[in-house]
Amino acid sequence: MIAKWVKMLLLYVRFMKANLIALLEYRLDMMIMIFSSALIHLLGLVFLWVIYQRVPDINGWGLWEVLVVYAMVYVTEGISSFLFEGSWMMNTLVNKGLLDNFLIRPVSPILQILSSRIGVNGIGNILIGTAILIQAVSHISMHWTIPKIIMAVVLLVSAIIIRSSIKLASNSSVFWTQNPGSSFPFMIHSIGEFAKYPVSIYNTVIQGIVTVVVPFAFVSFYPAAYLFDKEVFRYWGLLTPVVAIYCAIGAVTIFNYGLKRYESAGN
C-alpha cells in the first residue's frame, strides 16, 4: 500500500520534471507567465490598500488580517496550480481523445491528468503570496504555539486539497458538456474571487455558495478566522480538514463517474 503511494509520488515527480524540460524550451514564455500573473495580483493589493485608507476595519477584520486571507488565496492557488495545473488540460484531453493514452497505461488517469502540465505561473503567486503572508503575520500580534503552528500547516494543506479538488471536479464537467469551449470550469474558478475577502461582508446567499456549494471559503477565510480567533467563524475553521477530505472524495467520484462517459474521438 505504502509502496504504491511512493511509486505514484515518484512518477508524479518524473512527469513534472518532463513538463519542466519541455517548458524550458520556451523560456521566454515561462518568464512572462510567472510575472504577468504576479502583476495582476499586485493590482488587487492596491485596491485593498485604498479601501483601508478610508475605513479602519471591515466587519472586525483589520488590514493585516484581511491580507492574510488574501495571501492564503494566492499561496494555495500558486501551489495548486504549480502542482495540479493539469486539470485545465481536461478539455483538450477529452475533446481531442488524448485521454486514450492515459487509459492504456497502468497508472491512475487522475495522476496522469494532474501531472500533465506544470503551472509555472503558480511560482509568481507563491512568491508574492508568501511575501504578503510573512509581512501580514509579523504585523499581527499573535501568540504562536506549537499546536497552532501544526494546525496552520494542516489548514494550508487542506486548503490546497480543497482548491485542487474543486478544479478537478469542475473540469470533469467536460465529460458531460462535450463542448470544446465550455466555460463552466472558469465560472467555478472565478467564484474563488469571493474568498479573497472575509465572507462575512457578503449576504447569506453568497456565504452559502462559498461555504457549501463550492467551498472556497475554507481555502482562506475560515482557516484565518480560526487562527485569529474570530467569533463564530473560528469553529468553521476547524472543519477545514474534513471539508478537504470530502472535496477530494467528491472530485474523484465525479471524475470516475464522468470517465465512464468518455467517448474518445473518431479519427
Place this chain on the structure above:
Amino acid sequence: MTPLIIVDDLTKEFLHAVKKPGLTGSVRHLLRPEYEKKTAVDRISFSIDPGESVAYVGPNGAGKSTTIKMLTGILVPTGGKILVNGVIPYKQRIENAKNIGAVFGQRTQLWWDLPVRESLSLLKAIYEIPEREYKRNLELFTDILNLGEFLHLPARKISLGQRMRADLAASLLHNPKVLYLDEPTIGLDVSVKARIRQFIKQVNQESGTTILLTTHDMEDIEDICKRLLIIDQGRVIFDGELQAVKDAFAQERTIHFEVRAPLHLAEDALHNQFPGAALHIQNEGSHCSIQFNRFHLAAGEIIEFMMKRSDVVDIHIDEPSIELVIRQIYESNLNNQRIIV
C-alpha cells in the same frame, strides 16, 4: 487452451447530436438537444487464443477502432462482455494495461516535447520494467527498428515513419501479452512498412505475443496474419483462417503466356478442351492469358495445351489479390449476413 481474449455480444452505441443547420438550429439544440443513436459495434462475438495473429478488417466506419478501444479499456461498452487475460478491461483498467500494448497509427503515445529516449525511459518507470529487461528490449528494438538515428530528438521533430517505429517500440517495452495495432502502417513508405511488418511478425513468432491488427493495407494482412475477422456495419461477417478465405473466394487463376510467333488460337478450341476457361489475346498475338477455376482445371493441363500449340517464351500465374477477395466480400455483403466458407 483457454482463449486470451473473449468478446461476447459486444455492443457500443454513440449518441450523435442532431443539429439543424444555421444559428437557429444551434440555438434550438441548446434549448432542447436531440440525439440519434449510432450503433458502432453491434453484438460482436469472437475469441482469440494466445499467440494468434488476427487481422481485423472492414470498410471505413465498420467499428474496428471502436472495438479496439473497448478491448484496451478506453471505452465502456454499451452491452456485452469482454475478458482479456481474465480481466474486464473497462473495470480493471490498470490490471488490463499491464497485459497490453497498443499502437494507434493516427496518434502517438510519446511525449511530444521529450526526446524519444526520455519517453521510453518514462514508460520504463510507468510499467515498472526491470532494468535488465528494459535494456535488453531497448537494444533489440533499436537494432531491428533502427531507432538510433532519432532517439535524441523530441517526438514533434521526427518523421511519421520514425514516429511509428518509436511508438511500436514504446508499446512493446514491457513485453505485453497482447498487442493491438490500429492502422500501424498508415501513410508509410514501402521500406518502412516492410520493416514494421517484419518486426511485428517476429514479435508474434518469437515472443508469442498475440496480435490484433487493423489495417486497410492488404499486404499487412498477408504478411502478418493467419486469421481474418471481417466486420461491416458493426457486425462480424467473416471469421476464419486467411487460407480458407482464399480457397473460397480466390478460386480464379490466370496464366499469362508470352509466345515467340503470333498465336492463332480460337476460343472454341480452348473451350472444347477446357469448358469454363476464358482466353484473352493481346499485343497482336504475342501475349495471351487464360483464366480458369483452379478447382475445375489444373494449371499443368493448360500449360501443356499451350506448349503444344506455340513456342512459349515466358509464363506466370496470377491469383486474385487478397484485396480483391475482401472487396468481393464487402460488396457481396449486402444483407449483412455472416459469410460461411
